[in-house]
Amino acid sequence: MKRFLKSTVAGVTLAALMSSLPVMAAETGLDPNAKQGGGIVITYKDDVATLDPAIGYDWQNWSMIKSLFDGLMDYEPGTTNLRPGLAESYEATADGLTYTFKLREGVKFHNGRVMTAEDVKYSLDRVTNPKTQSPGAGFFGSIKGYDAISSGSVETLEGVTVVDPQTVKIELSRPDATFLHVMALNFASVVAKEAVDAAGADFGRAPVGTGAFKLAEWTLGQRVVFERNADFWRQGLPYLDQITFEIGQEPIVALLRLQKGEVDVPGDGIPPAKFTEVMADPAQKARVIEGGQLHTGYITMNVAIAPFDKVEVRQAVNMAINKQRITQIINNRAVPANQPLPPSMPGYDPSYEGYAFDQAKAKELLASAGLKDGFETELFVMNTDPNPRIAQAIQQDLAAIGIKASIQSLAQANVIAAGGEKDQAPMIWSGGMAWIADFPDPSNFYGPILGCAGAVQGGWNWSWYCNEDLDKLAAEADSMADPAKAAERNALWSQIYGKVMADAPWVPVFNEQRFTMKSERMGGADALYVDPVSIPVNYDYVYVTDVQ
Amino acid sequence: MLTYLARRLIQAALILLGVSVITFALLYLLPADPVRQIAGRSATAETVENIRRQLGLDQPFLVQYWRYLTGLLQGDLGRSYLQRSEVSELIAARLPASLLLMAGAIVCELLIGLTMGLIAAVRRGTPLDQGLMIASFVGVSAPQFVVGLLLLYFFAVQLGWFPIGGYGTFQHLVLPSVALGILGAGWYSRMMRSSMIDVLRQDYIRTARAKGLSRLTVLMRHALPNAILPVIAMIGIDIGMFMSGIVVIESVFGWPGIGQLAWQAIQRVDIPIIMGVTLVSACAIVLGNLLADLVTPFIDPRIRLR
Numbered sequence: 001m002k003r004f005l006k007s008t009v010a011g012v013t014l015a016a017l018m019s020s021l022p023v024m025a026a027e028t029g030l031d032p033n034a035k036q037g038g039g040i041v042i043t044y045k046d047d048v049a050t051l052d053p054a055i056g057y058d059w060q061n062w063s064m065i066k067s068l069f070d071g072l073m074d075y076e077p078g079t080t081n082l083r084p085g086l087a088e089s090y091e092a093t094a095d096g097l098t099y100t101f102k103l104r105e106g107v108k109f110h111n112g113r114v115m116t117a118e119d120v121k122y123s124l125d126r127v128t129n130p131k132t133q134s135p136g137a138g139f140f141g142s143i144k145g146y147d148a149i150s151s152g153s154v155e156t157l158e159g160v161t162v163v164d165p166q167t168v169k170i171e172l173s174r175p176d177a178t179f180l181h182v183m184a185l186n187f188a189s190v191v192a193k194e195a196v197d198a199a200g201a202d203f204g205r206a207p208v209g210t211g212a213f214k215l216a217e218w219t220l221g222q223r224v225v226f227e228r229n230a231d232f233w234r235q236g237l238p239y240l241d242q243i244t245f246e247i248g249q250e251p252i253v254a255l256l257r258l259q260k261g262e263v264d265v266p267g268d269g270i271p272p273a274k275f276t277e278v279m280a281d282p283a284q285k286a287r288v289i290e291g292g293q294l295h296t297g298y299i300t301m302n303v304a305i306a307p308f309d310k311v312e313v314r315q316a317v318n319m320a321i322n323k324q325r326i327t328q329i330i331n332n333r334a335v336p337a338n339q340p341l342p343p344s345m346p347g348y349d350p351s352y353e354g355y356a357f358d359q360a361k362a363k364e365l366l367a368s369a370g371l372k373d374g375f376e377t378e379l380f381v382m383n384t385d386p387n388p389r390i391a392q393a394i395q396q397d398l399a400a401i402g403i404k405a406s407i408q409s410l411a412q413a414n415v416i417a418a419g420g421e422k423d424q425a426p427m428i429w430s431g432g433m434a435w436i437a438d439f440p441d442p443s444n445f446y447g448p449i450l451g452c453a454g455a456v457q458g459g460w461n462w463s464w465y466c467n468e469d470l471d472k473l474a475a476e477a478d479s480m481a482d483p484a485k486a487a488e489r490n491a492l493w494s495q496i497y498g499k500v501m502a503d504a505p506w507v508p509v510f511n512e513q514r515f516t517m518k519s520e521r522m523g524g525a526d527a528l529y530v531d532p533v534s535i536p537v538n539y540d541y542v543y544v545t546d547v548q
Numbered sequence: 549m550l551t552y553l554a555r556r557l558i559q560a561a562l563i564l565l566g567v568s569v570i571t572f573a574l575l576y577l578l579p580a581d582p583v584r585q586i587a588g589r590s591a592t593a594e595t596v597e598n599i600r601r602q603l604g605l606d607q608p609f610l611v612q613y614w615r616y617l618t619g620l621l622q623g624d625l626g627r628s629y630l631q632r633s634e635v636s637e638l639i640a641a642r643l644p645a646s647l648l649l650m651a652g653a654i655v656c657e658l659l660i661g662l663t664m665g666l667i668a669a670v671r672r673g674t675p676l677d678q679g680l681m682i683a684s685f686v687g688v689s690a691p692q693f694v695v696g697l698l699l700l701y702f703f704a705v706q707l708g709w710f711p712i713g714g715y716g717t718f719q720h721l722v723l724p725s726v727a728l729g730i731l732g733a734g735w736y737s738r739m740m741r742s743s744m745i746d747v748l749r750q751d752y753i754r755t756a757r758a759k760g761l762s763r764l765t766v767l768m769r770h771a772l773p774n775a776i777l778p779v780i781a782m783i784g785i786d787i788g789m790f791m792s793g794i795v796v797i798e799s800v801f802g803w804p805g806i807g808q809l810a811w812q813a814i815q816r817v818d819i820p821i822i823m824g825v826t827l828v829s830a831c832a833i834v835l836g837n838l839l840a841d842l843v844t845p846f847i848d849p850r851i852r853l854r
Binding site: 046047049050052055057058130131133134135136137138139141150201202204205219220221222246247248249250253256257260262411412413414416417418420435438444448449453456458459460 | 578579580581584585586587588589590591592593594595596598599602603627630631632633637638641642645700705712713714715798799800802803804805808809812815817
């Protein structure tokens with residue numbers, strides 16, 4: 001739900017990785033300055049939900065699970081470049097329908113048992129089995145036999161075959177350009193069957209994987225402690241001996257404790273109310289690392305509710321919003337956006353100019369739609385700062401062209417519920433619920449939030465925009481699994497989003513930046529602290545400088 | 549006495565049943581859909597429906613409630629939607645922290661409240677009395693999260709006397725106890741003041757003074773025990789007040805109790821946890837009131853329980 005991924009070269013990488021020749025795993029260079037040992041303290045406000053990789057799906061447990069478990073694929077630290085994980089190498093057939101993964105030798109689970117191809121198959125069967133209730137089951141839809149297992153008629157995925165203990169073959173029912181990204185998702189992590197059987201529904205509290213860290217302690221409501229996995233299959237990693245996650249700490253308290261040297265990374269980030277103060281103090285600013293993320297904040301206009309059924313009205317609203325001012329409201333923690341895709345996503349079209357801020361022209365458009373005197377409408381917004389303030393800015397911009405919008409400020413769950421009903425929310429500001437990609441691929445911004453599949457009751461397509469021609473183009477793009485066609489595929493996606501913007505069901509407002517604060521003693525490349533897949537930091541690669 | 553107790557216990561059970569129906573119904577009617585909170589955004593409609601079915605949330609209200617109730621009667625509070633752990637386990641892990649905080653708060657409110665009330669009564673009508681009563685007014689009306697944050701800022705951040713939130717040692721307990729106790733201290737000081745003024749008017753006080761006892765002896769030995777008892781009987785009722793207070797105070801101080809658990813669960817629409825915490829709090833309130841009623845006749849023999 002809250003993946004923060006960034007990519008500049010993912011398309012290129014995908015092309016490089018998806019060749020039909022075997023791709024060998026290359027160990028990423030270790031940091032020569034890194035020291036082994038020591039521990040860090042990370043704070044969070046909320047309890048850790050679960051550490052079961054099939055179930056955990058919030059930005060807090062996502063990176064924790066990443067350090068406890070591994071999948072066949074992985075990303076180079078600090079980037080969105082795919083690399084083999086538990087797989088040593090893999091081959092794909094020319095039609096993109098069969099992938100054969102060769103596993104690394106001698107990888108051990110935290111319980112000491114050696115991991116084999118059977119475990120890979122078991123894990124994929126488990127995540128797609130409806131009884132597991134995995135939120136991510138749908139990602140595996142392209143694997144052959146998915147429909148049978150998700151209907152509950154069988155217990156195993158037909159398309160996943162154990163060739164020998166070190167080899168697993170996965171057959172797809174359709175070419176899927178995103179398949180290797182899916183194999184790098186936490187949902188595809190390899191788990192130890194005996195540990196799942198032993199813990200039952202409590203596996204999320206007693207996780208056993210192959211990752212860099214293993215769970216050492218979990219005191220409910222207080223702390224979770226990870227301990228270095230001495231048998232980790234990536235030689236020399238991780239650097240830290242221990243990570244302590246302290247739970248129940250307000251972000252503001254975490255910041256104060258960081259200033260006193262009691263905390264290394266406030267997991268919930270810098271509290272918005274303190275952001276300006278922190279950035280104005282050179283000593284504190286030096287410890288803040290900024291990075292991009294695959295996020296877009298937008299206003300949806302419900303095409304099923306008049307007058308937003310008129311394209312002129314939606315375009316007029318696009319011209320009426322002063323995005324520069326809105327980014328100022330959040331202390332410039334974002335950059336203005338003009339299209340659904342964020343700039344670092346493949347398929348982003350830098351030549352697209354979008355709708356310029358022009359309220360006079362917006363008024364003309366409204367008049368041409370027969371709404372010279374404007375109209376009244378409602379703007380739904382989540383009730384936590386800074387969203388109500390942003391909503392007020394939007395309200396003023398709309399008032400300038402004669403649209404009187406009343407603000408409905410509600411709890412997150414209620415806004416989501418209203419958006420999922422066809423006749424309830426004419427406009428929604430997405431702040432606090434905005435789309436952040438699960439993986440760095442342009443398709444991830446379409447299906448659930450702009451495609452027909454999401455325009456259903458309880459769906460996330462809050463503008464209820466459904467263009468069947470675009471759905472067809474999207475399906476076509478996603479079947480272009482041949483790496484040689486990556487550029488062509490991205491161009492097709494640019495075209496799809498260009499057509500979306502012509503119909504203007506959204507006002508893309510801004511792309512949020514990410515800011516991680518760390519203690520002075522923490523070392524490692526800056527990229528590790530804004531790692532696109534591990535929020536707040538990449539635990540496997542960071543280290544502390546004050547150990548001997 | 550025993551029949552009284554039996555009747556009150558039956559009443560208590562009915563109250564708890566009522567609380568469970570109302571809370572369950574309110575959560576059922578909530579426009580938010582817990583399944584979509586669990587499934588997240590990338591889940592397909594199929595996944596959402598599957599989770600709904602597995603959790604039994606596709607069933608009509610009465611069926612859902614009946615299932616919950618039958619589980620409850622067997623001591624099963626269900627599993628958290630998002631944490632996937634047993635709710636009873638989550639609550640049990642956090643209950644000691646909340647009880648400790650409440651005990652700390654009771655000590656604080658009695659110490660602060662009774663002292664203020666006593667001084668105000670003795671110095672009745674003086675500026676000191678007025679000052680103390682204004683302070684108690686502020687204590688009663690100040691929002692608890694503001695009090696909590698102010699205490700945290702001055703005593704932990706500025707002066708460094710106490711840790712900045714957290715749990716574990718006696719030092720950790722002080723600030724949240726004071727923050728939670730200040731509200732009650734306001735009430736107690738006013739009750740103590742009027743009770744004390746009442747007692748000081750009694751004949752036996754004049755008699756005691758007349759036989760030559762010192763002011764202090766009369767106050768401490770004769771007046772205080774009589775004035776304090778009706779006030780202390782209120783502690784049972786306080787528990788209800790604390791139950792709402794801990795939600796705020798525990799969040800501010802990072803105190804790992806059930807209030808914090810409830811607050812998180814409300815934000816995430818984690819219905820089994822909300823139900824569990826509500827029922828545990830309701831039990832505490834019912835028991836607290838019962839205790840207050842049972843104690844009263846021992847303090848004031850004029851009152852009889854029937």
